[in-house]
Amino acid sequence: xxxxxxxxxxxxxxxxxxxxxxxxxxxxxxxxxxxxxxxxxxxxxxxxxxxxxxxxxxxxxxxxxxxxxxxxxxxxxxxxxxxxxxxxxxxxxxxxxxxxxxxxxxxxxxxxxxxxxxxxxxxxxxxxxxxxxxxxxxxxxxxxxxxxxxxxxxxxxxxxxxxxxxxxxxxxxxxxxxxxxxxxxxxxxxxxxxxxxxxxxxxxxxxxxxxxxxxxxxxxxxxxxxxxxxxxxxxxxxxxxxxxxxxxxxxxxxxxxxxxxxxxxxxxxxxxxxxxxxxxxxxxxxxxxxxxxxxxxxxxxxxxxxxxx
Ligand code: HSE
Numbered sequence: 001x002x003x004x005x006x007x008x009x010x011x012x013x014x015x016x017x018x019x020x021x022x023x024x025x026x027x028x029x030x031x032x033x034x035x036x037x038x039x040x041x042x043x044x045x046x047x048x049x050x051x052x053x054x055x056x057x058x059x060x061x062x063x064x065x066x067x068x069x070x071x072x073x074x075x076x077x078x079x080x081x082x083x084x085x086x087x088x089x090x091x092x093x094x095x096x097x098x099x100x101x102x103x104x105x106x107x108x109x110x111x112x113x114x115x116x117x118x119x120x121x122x123x124x125x126x127x128x129x130x131x132x133x134x135x136x137x138x139x140x141x142x143x144x145x146x147x148x149x150x151x152x153x154x155x156x157x158x159x160x161x162x163x164x165x166x167x168x169x170x171x172x173x174x175x176x177x178x179x180x181x182x183x184x185x186x187x188x189x190x191x192x193x194x195x196x197x198x199x200x201x202x203x204x205x206x207x208x209x210x211x212x213x214x215x216x217x218x219x220x221x222x223x224x225x226x227x228x229x230x231x232x233x234x235x236x237x238x239x240x241x242x243x244x245x246x247x248x249x250x251x252x253x254x255x256x257x258x259x260x261x262x263x264x265x266x267x268x269x270x271x272x273x274x275x276x277x278x279x280x281x282x283x284x285x286x287x288x289x290x291x292x293x294x295x296x297x298x299x300x301x302x303x304x305x306x307x308x309x
Contacts, residue, residue: 003037005035005036005108006108006308007104007107007305007307009145009146009304010148010304011026012024013025018202018227021140022153022206024096024141025149025150025151026302027296029298030095032089033104034101036083036109038112039080042078044081045082046083050087051086055087061132063102064101064104064129067106067127069128081112090176090180092181094264095176095264098129099130099145101129102126102142103141103142103304104305105126107146107305123147126142129142133183134183136184140153143161144304146304149163149166150165152164152210164210166213167216167218169270170268170269171270171297173266173295174259174265175265175293175295177240177264177291177292181237186234202227202229205224205226205227221255225255230258239291240286244265247282248282251280251282252278256282265282272299
């Protein structure tokens with residue numbers, strides 16, 4: 001068994017319009033890389049952090065060590081680990097930055113311990129990293145980052161997660177405007193109660209999106225990529241949101257919405273060509289308004305966390 005491992009943990013789009021806190025999908029290529037090493041003492045230590053500022057190196061605050069500690073506590077292990085982090089997802093981007101780090105950390109430590117847990121079982125520990133970062137232990141980023149694909153959380157208590165089949169041709173476009181939105185802040189502005197009429201609309205869309213993905217019914221996917229609960233409140237935090245979304249729809253997207261808690265905005269399209277046109281149209285809105293951005297076009301990543309060289 002190797003004592004050192006390098007891990008890729010993909011970025012994610014959480015919520016996927018109607019599935020606030022329960023739906024998520026993994027992206028290809030964009031994500032964090034972690035090097036995790038077993039040590040001879042009982043400490044968890046954070047070494048270099050490349051690609052992001054203001055990430056805590058205090059192991060009681062860093063999401064990687066918090067998540068690994070939760071796993072070690074569960075099995076009563078005192079194994080030490082040293083973690084180096086290379087972040088390719090900006091914190092506060094809405095692409096599951098802290099989730100990728102948390103997921104990659106527990107995936108790598110689990111491998112070095114001889115795989116006592118399945119990827120699905122690791123979600124509960126990665127969620128502790130999410131809690132350290134955003135005050136709430138949601139799983140809609142860590143589940144797809146660990147498992148890959150499109151995941152749904154049926155229940156948080158007990159934790160019950162399932163993966164949903166999706167059409168191969170479904171391509172994500174993500175535009176990340178250069179502003180930061182903290183998940184904790186984006187959660188605080190949400191109303192604690194939901195009108196029954198809104199809940200009915202959301203239930204319909206969540207079940208229809210799941211069915212549309214499984215049956216590869218693009219019409220149903222298109223009709224159900226809607227959110228009547230969270231988007232109206234949060235979209236005010238994102239520059240040019242409505243204009244960007246409309247530009248994506250006009251360019252042929254099936255639908256679009258806020259990625260996680262924003263500010264990234266995503267669209268889903270049938271086929272790469274359309275996804276690229278959608279990306280051009282959405283990013284042109286930001287360019288016109290003088291707002292810097294990053295653009296990603298990605299298939300859904302079927303693998304999730306994986307070992308790399
Ligand atoms: N579901 C969470 C939220 C994801 O929207 O607050 C955070 O990225």
